[in-house]
Amino acid sequence: MKIKAAVMREVGSPLTVEELEIAPPKENEVLIKTTASGICHSDYSVLHGVLGTPMPAVLGHEGAGVVEEVGPGVTHVKPGDHVVVSLSPSCGKCPMCLEEREYLCMEMSKASNGSCMMDGTTRLSNGDESVHQLLAIASFAEKMVIPAGCAVKVRDDAPLETCCIIGCGVTTGTGAAVNTADIQPGDSAAVIGCGGVGLSILQGAAIKGANPLIAIDPVLEKRELALSLGATHAIDPFNEDLKKTVREITGKGVQFAFEALGSMKTINDAYSILRPSGEAIIVGVASLHEKYELPVANLFAEKEFRGSVYGSSRPKRDLPLFVDWYMEGKLKLDEVITKRIKLEDVNQAFEEMSRGEGARSVIMFD
Ligand SMILES: [Zn+2]
Ligand SMILES: [Zn+2]
Structure with missing residues (x-):
């Protein structure tokens, strides 16, 4: 399946919007049609080499969307479910997850060091070249394949184009x-x-x-x-x-x-x-x-x-809670989103970020 995504090919150079191939989800993975993605300051830090990633890589890690397909072994979400993407794969098996400290899940370092899925490979490619996924997420793309634990189901009546920023900035x-x-x-x-x-x-x-x-x-x-x-x-x-x-x-x-x-x-x-x-x-x-x-x-x-780290959060408990707080008016998110843009305008948003303008830009997908 072909998707459009914003790819980092060189530290400090503008992202290029490219057509990539996305492979179907494997075991314990979920395919999501992206509704929206926030642009986080950490994306900027990666682009400018302050935080590292192997390249080429699709950036973006503050996404929300609708489940399109689930791989074998995934039972907590199904096609049609609305999800906010968590930064923690919440593997449920490592010592930190067993202590209910999913924000320190030991699988997270695989995703952050390798910009890849838990098995060390990626689901994105451009011809023969495989393309990395920042934090195993890569939300600057029309679709994402992510580790199952990163897909956190939220209520259907919450607007995903706003709740996407709960994935990183708000939870953090x-x-x-x-x-x-x-x-x-x-x-x-x-x-x-x-x-x-x-x-x-x-x-x-x-x-x-x-x-x-x-x-x-x-x-x-x-x-x-x-x-x-x-x-x-x-x-x-x-x-x-x-x-x-x-x-x-x-x-x-x-x-x-x-x-x-x-x-x-x-x-x-x-x-x-x-x-x-x-x-x-x-x-x-x-x-x-x-x-x-x-x-x-x-x-x-x-x-x-x-x-x-990641708001010391337990994603499956806290992400839906923060969505509830937003829906109840306790947590204001619309006010924090200062701009909504198209994927093609991502570089302009980074330039604005470098000048300290605005609080949050959100990329909207069709
Ligand atoms: Zn972030
Ligand atoms: Zn874990």
């Missing part, structure tokens, strides 16, 4: 606030970086009752969006003294500082605005070769520093 962000962190009502929190992930953290923190809740971003429209989504204060870190302003708002710093950009500068910023006993939760993905330097003095104020 909202999950960090509601799963990774233990926010009690009235705890202070700050979010550094108010793109798709940051705004999701912010909304999760607001649902948990964080107050004050401080949005930190240099872009005015993102700060305004953050304020409309539950932030009580917003700071422009380029024009205000971050540490001093956070102190003015909170008295002694924040209990929870979430970092959603993955830059060393903002990771340090997150740690620097904590109150004693506060926790810096690093959600953004920095280059995997970077190292942190932490001031030892902060350990004596019991300041903690931890990562959050």
Whole structure:
């Protein structure tokens, strides 16, 4: 079967929209007709070599669509089901899955290192050349074959063209606030970086009752969006003294500082605005070769520093829950999606991302 997909052939070069062959699903795999795919900052990081992938590769990992065919052994979804694609294959057999920590499923590294299916091969090709699938997903394509555990069934009445962003950004962000962190009502929190992930953290923190809740971003429209989504204060870190302003708002710093950009500068910023006993939760993905330097003095104020992966989520529980929250109006997603585009316009969306514009662009398929 032929499909159209956006292929990365060279680090830093525009993706090329190509006609690829997609093979049918094998055992424990699912074929999905893509309805929509968000464009995540991690796709940008892969394109620019900050995160690696073998090439050629179809990028995209924030997808939703309708099941078209299932391979042998798949019983939890059937053709016609609506699914949001999870980043975790949730194999159900590895030690982390057995501990109910599917967000750390050990099969995930196969998909992320090899950009391939669990058996090390891919279902995409262009003539004789096999084409890799980012995170075993490759959602910048009209159809996807993904590991069965990545296909999470959601309610039929939820719009997939919006719920696609739950697949990565929303689960990563909202999950960090509601799963990774233990926010009690009235705890202070700050979010550094108010793109798709940051705004999701912010909304999760607001649902948990964080107050004050401080949005930190240099872009005015993102700060305004953050304020409309539950932030009580917003700071422009380029024009205000971050540490001093956070102190003015909170008295002694924040209990929870979430970092959603993955830059060393903002990771340090997150740690620097904590109150004693506060926790810096690093959600953004920095280059995997970077190292942190932490001031030892902060350990004596019991300041903690931890990562959050995929919102510490259990996809089969959390993805449908976040869909429910969206349908109930608790979680605002339409406001986070700043642009809907065609597959052919994906490179333009990356350029806008490099300029820090907009929160989330979503590719729509026919
Ligand atoms: Zn992502
Ligand atoms: Zn597993």
